[in-house]
Amino acid sequence: MKVLKFGGTSVGSAQRMQLVLEIITASAEPKVIVLSAVSGTTNKLVAIGDLLLAKKISKANASIKALAEEYQLFIASLLSQPSLVEKAKTIVENSFSLMRNYLNYPFGRSKNNELVAQGELMSTNLFNLFLEEHGVKSKLVLALDYVHLSGEGEPVVKDISQKLNAIIQEDKEHNLFITQGFICLNHEGDIDNLKRGGSDYSASLIGAALKADEIQIWTDIDGMHNNDPRVVNATKAIKHLSFDEAAELAYFGAKILHPATILPAQEAAVPVRLKNTMQPQAEGTLIDKNAENREVKAVAAKDGITAIKIKSSRMLLAHGFLLKIFQIFDAYKTPIDLVTTSEIAVSLTIDDTTHLPKITKELEQLGMVEIDGNQSIICLVGNFILKNSEVIKNLFHSIEELPVRMISLGGSKNNISLLIPTKFKLQALKNINQGVFGM
């Protein structure tokens, strides 16, 4: 069994769906196909949700109408058999009539999640009909039937495993199962989701639950690149990454993977392969348990970081000070990313500032607190050797003229992280591309 996930651009048009069909029918082995919404749809649904929440009803109505028209055109380009066209229209109309209903009733968070879920519900239904039109036998499986969140908002892995395995094993007729990424039910039984970009995470959870041979993430680029291709010109695909290296890159901003994607696959020891739907012959990136000794692999950057410095002479020769600081963050369920310390100060970073005012107030009991927003973490990933390291020498040389605020090295041998104001991020990524990767 393999699990293949196709992102929004991979299902963004009839031509792209044709490419997906070719990829998934190239071999006869059983497969679960996880699909995102058609590219652009989730953004539009989120925008409609925002209008509804702001009670801008006529604007919301106009946006719903415009999106419904796009889907009529999509169906016309995708299907030609009249019975399948009719089925597709009915499915899409169900989604849009649900959306139009929101215009007349109070609209809140759970309705918003139901609204956003229509993207994946429509794309999977349409793709399933497209396969039918081309004589490919497939079974549509509803993610809401097996991906459930616990009270803490975490996917219940045991449920996915039991429920999905049962669905697949009972079905002796099919070896191609189509399902939605991203969407799930929460512990109250309402529709919810795994956060933006969450279809990658769905694929990994499904692959782990089924103990698949491989999880493939098909997208619009030929694998994980050594630097962010959206902002740096010369980047190249990395052939191989260990789970740890890929997890660091995903967590620290490499948008090709949702931050949580790697863990389920890693725990179940299922390799992950990143592939390009538009260039299936390209090798892509293989992610598995093997680490190589090549020192530096890639750099990624994560924005929206806030730095907090706590300064106190009481820290000198005292113990328990760090504990007190960490307890405050823990009490507010706020994860810390980077930490650096000196004898009289601690600097750390967070990206969730929901409870920052309360956290600050408590930290002020311990010392002087300084807060800087608009920071970025630049994270260099590889398998670092700290002795006589050319990479570290080149890294420091690359950033010597930039206002680096924190440096974290030695926490793990896979990661060197720097904190800089976001306005210097681009320069840092470019300098590192040149100085460290020689590109």
Ligand code: ADP
């Ligand atoms: P999908 O819709 O298929 O999930 P995404 O847009 O979420 O695709 O992810 C693919 C995009 O990630 C690429 O088009 C690329 O611009 C961006 N990206 C950012 N950092 C990297 C990186 N280090 N390597 C590859 N792609 C990256």
Ligand code: ASP
């Ligand atoms: N459709 C969702 C999004 O755009 C999930 C995904 O594509 O992974 O965020």
Ligand code: MG
């Ligand atoms: Mg994505």
